[in-house]
Structures are given as structure tokens and as C-alpha cells.
Amino acid sequence: MRDSSPGASLDTGATLWSPFTYSLFRAIWIASVVSNIGTWMQNVAGVWLVTTMTTSALLVALMQTATSLPAFLLSMPAGAMADLIDRRKLLLLTQGFMGMVAFGLGALTLMNQISALGVLAFTFLLGIGGAINAPVWQTVTTELVPRPVLPSAITLNGVSNNIARAIGPAVGGVIIAYYSPGWVFLLNGFSFLGTYVVIYTWKRSEDVTSGPAENFTGALRAGLRYVQYSPTIYAVLFRTFAFAFGASAMWGLLSVVVDRKLHLSSGTYGVMLSWLGAGAITGALLMGRAGNRLNFNQRVLLGSLGFVGTNIGLALITQAYWLYPVMFMSGLAWLMVMTSFSTSVQLHVPKWVQARVVSMYMLVFQAGLSIGSIVWGELVDRVSLEHSLLGAAVWMLLSMALAIPFPMRSAEGLDLAPAEHWPDPAVQGSIDPDDGPVMIMIQYEVAAADLPAFRQAAARLTRLRLRDGALRAGVFIDVAHPTRITEFYSVATWGEHQRQHHRFTREDQVVEAQVRQFHTGAEAPRVTHFLAFPKTPNIEVATPFETMEGQQ
Structure with a gap:
């Protein structure tokens, strides 16, 4: 048996x-399959129960919104919590909460004390638990396997959900048909308890923090700032929203197609989702064999084209047996796109901010699903089911053009481990981590002929300074000595600058080296740290400065 540590070596093949x-990955993966089966049984039971309780397509579509909206509201705080506190404890809290909610919904349903709005409310509560749970659950994978295996692990996580999608809806549909949705809700509660037990037995190593601890508000700002200055990440976010908005028509309106267009039962709805799950599992197997032949851009474009066909098929096909292969291809396309988005995000982000960036990715994804479900559901009530689905197909086709301004880049060869190559600055006396603002200046001597190339390299480094915590950054030229260049960046507090030391990765170190190669001085570039004097609030103000020289 292999070591369960993510630091264990593995062949690149x-x-x-x-x-x-x-x-450890194997145990948690099995637990996730069981929990996901319960979740998909819950989804089928909840959507079908609301479908039979109301004549409003909008209210049915709001079931998707009730699931997605909490993620839209809570993903960013959840990501900050996942980066700041023990992830095992957070998982125990969320799994226990969702289990209690599922048991409560099941009991009320069996006693016939639930309404359509009540189902929506309980679904919203489950969505809250899921929103807090999701960022930490996704980032835990990086602690269970080494980086070369991570793309396969992320794909298997998608397989876990789609195995559940293939089994859960069918089982849930049978229980609904012969018994009551209440029993489905109770079984989902037990599935959360099973996951709770597995997480409880996980002996997770304590995180070793580098530098002063972040507070909650600062952690949120750091996550937003990281995305703002990471073109690769916000390219994925733009593409994710566009895809989720168009794909939400299938998720939000499939039950309406089965009930009102095909005039069939909950069992057929469950079978439709099972075909979708089977397609996703097949997609994982195909990606395992041939995935390396397609880059992220090609996978997303191919999957988006598949969903164009999905929406057209749901709009125009009137026989259930012709929709089964459509749903199969939808599952294949769904897994291809979603694993591409998720893998791209996780492989391009260092550990210190990983949960926060993943939470923003999930926020954008859920926002697309939530807003899309409302738009397509409202369009059904105002126009027709067919026109709503065809409109979603047109949207998906147009969104493929985003590949031109927002291409997804490969993460192959990236080394995001902390560089830890900056020595602590030499200071006299003690400095409180909350003291600031802080100004760092680095002086270079650059030959006149190299100034254009230096400017380009320095611009890339400036973006990294801003991404890792700088309030402002830039480069100045000495008007009396044009070959003397000063790079500067300001940081809110001394503690934040200390955290910058540990955020700089080996990949960033390459960019820094490209800048420093233009330095022609006999000694290394001179680094000077300035601290606001006297102590001032942590904002940029015009005050005298106290100079403290040292090494960056």
C-alpha cells in the first residue's frame, strides 16, 4: 500500500x-460516493415533490436556486474559513449540520406537515451547509495525493458525483413511486452521518503557519486581490459563469420536460439523470485514456458544443427513449467541462490561498446556475418551454467565443511551492505586526539599451507584488541618473509584508530573476524598508517615514 501522504513520490505517468x-484518499472517496448518492436521491425527491405540489414552473426552477444561492452568498466567507481554520473540524461541522437538516425534512414530510415553500426552505438550509462544505472538501484533495496525481484525483471526485448521479436518482425515483419522498430525505441524513464518521477518524497533521496569522477580513481581501491580479484565474471564472448560465436550463427544467411535455412519472426523471451520470462516468474513462490529447480550451469548447445539442434536444424531442442518449452525451460533456475548470483553478493556485480561490470559482459557478435557473424558468412561464431551451442553446453557442479573449492556460510544469528565499529584514527594535503602512524600495542599475526589456519584465513582477498583498506598486526612474531604477511597493502592515515573504512561490522567483538579470551593479540590488512614522492608521497617508535598511 502506498503512503497516504501527499508528499509521497509518484511517477509522472x-x-x-x-x-x-x-x-486516505480511497477512504474519503468511498464516503463521498455514499454521501453523493444520498444528495442525488434528495435532489430528485425534493424537485419531484415541489413539481407535484405546484403548477408554477418558476417555483420548480427555484429548487435549483435554493441549492445554488447559498453558495453565491457564502462561498467567499467559506473559502476564507477553510484557509484559516482546521479543515477537518470544519468538515465535521458541515456534515453534522446537513445530516440534522435532512432528518428534519424527512420527519416533516412523513407526517404530511411540509409545503412546497417548506421544501424550498429546507433545501436552502442544505445549500448553506453545502456552501460552507464545498471549498474545504475540494481543497482537501490536495492534502491527500501529490501534485502529479491531482488531475486524476479531481477527475475521480467528478466520477464520485456522477456514480451517485447514475444510482441516486434511480433509487430515489423507486422509493418515491412506492413509498414517500420522506424516506429519501431520511436516507440522505444517514449518508451524511457515514461521511462524518470517516472524517472523524482522519488524523490530519496540524498546519504549520508561516508569518503572522491572517484575520478573517484580511483573508477575504487577500483572496479577492489574488484573483484580481491573476489573469489565468479570472479567465476561468468568465468561462465558468457563461457555461453555468447556459447549462442551468437543463438542470432547472428537466423535471418540467418530463412532467409537462412527456407526461411521464418521477421514475422517468430519475432514469434521465441516471443516463446523465452514466455519460459522465464514461467521460471520465475516456479522459483517463485520451485526455492528454486535448488541452483545457479544447475540452471546454467540445463540452459546450455538447450542451448546445442538449438544450436543442430537450426542446424538440418528444419521445423519452430518444432523450436517453442526449442525456448520456450531456453527462460526458458536463464532466469534461467541469473537471477542466476545477483542475485548472486548483493547479494554478498555491496552498495559502487555495480554498479562497476555489470558493470564488464555486461562487461564480453557482451564480451562473442560480441566475440562469431564474431566467430560463421565467421565460417558460412567459413564452414557452421550447423557446426557453432554444434560447439557452443559442447562449451556449455564443459563449464559446469567450475562448478568444479568455483562453485557459496549461498548468504543466508550474512549481507553486513557497520559494522562502527572502531573508527577514534587518531591523532595530521591535515592530508590531499591525504597524504600517510599509514601503519597500529596491534599487537597480540598468543599462540604457536594456530599459525597454526591463520595463516589460518589471511589469510582470509588479502584478505579482499586487497579487500577494501590495496596495500599490510600480517602477520609478531617477531623472538625474536615467540608468538608476527604483521598484517600490507599499503594504498595509508589517505583518502583511511578512506574509508576502512566504507567499512568493518558486514560479514567481523565475519572474524576479528575469528582472534582476538586467541589474549591472557590482553588488546585489539594494533593498530598503520604510515604516510609517509616527504610527498611523493602516491607510496610505502623507507622513514622514522612518528608514530601516535590510534585506528583502
Whole structure:
């Protein structure tokens, strides 16, 4: 058996099944399959129960919104919490909460004390638990397997959900048909308890923090700032929203298609979702064999084209047996796109901010689903089901053009481990981590002929300074000595600058080296730190400065 530590070595020729050689990943993956089966049974039961309780397509579509809206509201705070506190404890809290909510919904349903709005309310509560749970659950994978195996592990996480999608809806549909949705809700509660037990037995190593601890508000700002100055990340976010908005028509209106267009039962709805899950599992197997032949851009474009066909098929096909292969291809396209988005985000982000960036990705994704469900559901009530689905197909086709301004880049070869190559600055006396603002200046001597190339390299470094915590950054030229260049960046507090030391990655170090290669001085570039004097609030104001020289 392989070591379960993510630091264990692995051949670069990892296969789809390589993550299963890590015992901890295997145990948590099995628990997630069981929990996801319960969740999909819950989804089918909840949507079908509301469908039979109301004649409003908008109210049915709001079931998707009730699931997605909490993620829209809570993803960013949840991501900050996941980066700041023990992830195991947070998972125990969320799994226990969702189990209690599911048991409550099941009991009320069996006693016939629930309404359509009540189902929406309980679904919203489950969505709250899921919103807090999701960022930490996704980022835990990076602690269970080494980086070369991570793409396969993320794909297997998608397989877990789609195995559940293939099994859960069918089982849930049978229980609904012969018994009551209440029993489905109770079984979902037990599935959360099973996951709780597995997480409880996980002996997670304590995080070793570098530099002063972040507070909650500062952590949120740091996450937003990281995304703002990371073109690769916000390219994924733009593409994710566009895809989720168009794909939400299928998720929000499938039950309406089955009930009002095909005039069939909940069992058929469950079978439709099972075909979708089977397609996703097949997609994972195909990606395991041939995925390396397609880059992220190509996978997303191909998957988006598949969903164009999905929406057209749901709008025009009137026989259920012709929709089964459509749903199969939808599942394949869904897994191809979603694993591409998720893998791209996680492989381009260092550990210190990973949960926050993943939470923003999930926020954008859920926003697309939530807003899209409302738009397409309202369009059904105002126009027709067919026109709503065809409109979603047109949207999806147009959104493919975003690949031109927002291409998704490869993460192959990126080294995001902390560089830890900056020595602590030499200071006289003690400095409180909350003291600030702080100004850092680095002086270079650059030959006149190299100034254009230096400017380009320095611009890339400036973006990294801003991404990692600088309030302002830039480059100045000495008007009396044009070959003397000063790079500056200001930071809110001394503690924040200390955290910058540990955020700088080995990949960033390459950019820094490209800048420093233009330095022609006999000694290394001179680095000077300035602290606001006297102590001032942590804002940029015009005050005298106290100079403290040292090494960056």
C-alpha cells in the first residue's frame, strides 16, 4: 500500500486509478460516493415533490436556486474559513449540520406537515451547509495525493458525483413511486452521518503557519486581490459563469420536460439523470485514456458544443427513449467541462490561498446556475418551454467565443511551492505586526539599451507584488541618473509584508530573476524598508517615514 501522504513520490505517468493507491484518499472517496448518492436521491425527491405540489414552473426552477444561492452568498466567507481554520473540524461541522437538516425534512414530510415553500426552505438550509462544505472538501484533495496525481484525483471526485448521479436518482425515483419522498430525505441524513464518521477518524497533521496569522477580513481581501491580479484565474471564472448560465436550463427544467411535455412519472426523471451520470462516468474513462490529447480550451469548447445539442434536444424531442442518449452525451460533456475548470483553478493556485480561490470559482459557478435557473424558468412561464431551451442553446453557442479573449492556460510544469528565499529584514527594535503602512524600495542599475526589456519584465513582477498583498506598486526612474531604477511597493502592515515573504512561490522567483538579470551593479540590488512614522492608521497617508535598511 502506498503512503497516504501527499508528499509521497509518484511517477509522472499517473493513470486515472493512481489516486486509489493512497489509502486516505480511497477512504474519503468511498464516503463521498455514499454521501453523493444520498444528495442525488434528495435532489430528485425534493424537485419531484415541489413539481407535484405546484403548477408554477418558476417555483420548480427555484429548487435549483435554493441549492445554488447559498453558495453565491457564502462561498467567499467559506473559502476564507477553510484557509484559516482546521479543515477537518470544519468538515465535521458541515456534515453534522446537513445530516440534522435532512432528518428534519424527512420527519416533516412523513407526517404530511411540509409545503412546497417548506421544501424550498429546507433545501436552502442544505445549500448553506453545502456552501460552507464545498471549498474545504475540494481543497482537501490536495492534502491527500501529490501534485502529479491531482488531475486524476479531481477527475475521480467528478466520477464520485456522477456514480451517485447514475444510482441516486434511480433509487430515489423507486422509493418515491412506492413509498414517500420522506424516506429519501431520511436516507440522505444517514449518508451524511457515514461521511462524518470517516472524517472523524482522519488524523490530519496540524498546519504549520508561516508569518503572522491572517484575520478573517484580511483573508477575504487577500483572496479577492489574488484573483484580481491573476489573469489565468479570472479567465476561468468568465468561462465558468457563461457555461453555468447556459447549462442551468437543463438542470432547472428537466423535471418540467418530463412532467409537462412527456407526461411521464418521477421514475422517468430519475432514469434521465441516471443516463446523465452514466455519460459522465464514461467521460471520465475516456479522459483517463485520451485526455492528454486535448488541452483545457479544447475540452471546454467540445463540452459546450455538447450542451448546445442538449438544450436543442430537450426542446424538440418528444419521445423519452430518444432523450436517453442526449442525456448520456450531456453527462460526458458536463464532466469534461467541469473537471477542466476545477483542475485548472486548483493547479494554478498555491496552498495559502487555495480554498479562497476555489470558493470564488464555486461562487461564480453557482451564480451562473442560480441566475440562469431564474431566467430560463421565467421565460417558460412567459413564452414557452421550447423557446426557453432554444434560447439557452443559442447562449451556449455564443459563449464559446469567450475562448478568444479568455483562453485557459496549461498548468504543466508550474512549481507553486513557497520559494522562502527572502531573508527577514534587518531591523532595530521591535515592530508590531499591525504597524504600517510599509514601503519597500529596491534599487537597480540598468543599462540604457536594456530599459525597454526591463520595463516589460518589471511589469510582470509588479502584478505579482499586487497579487500577494501590495496596495500599490510600480517602477520609478531617477531623472538625474536615467540608468538608476527604483521598484517600490507599499503594504498595509508589517505583518502583511511578512506574509508576502512566504507567499512568493518558486514560479514567481523565475519572474524576479528575469528582472534582476538586467541589474549591472557590482553588488546585489539594494533593498530598503520604510515604516510609517509616527504610527498611523493602516491607510496610505502623507507622513514622514522612518528608514530601516535590510534585506528583502
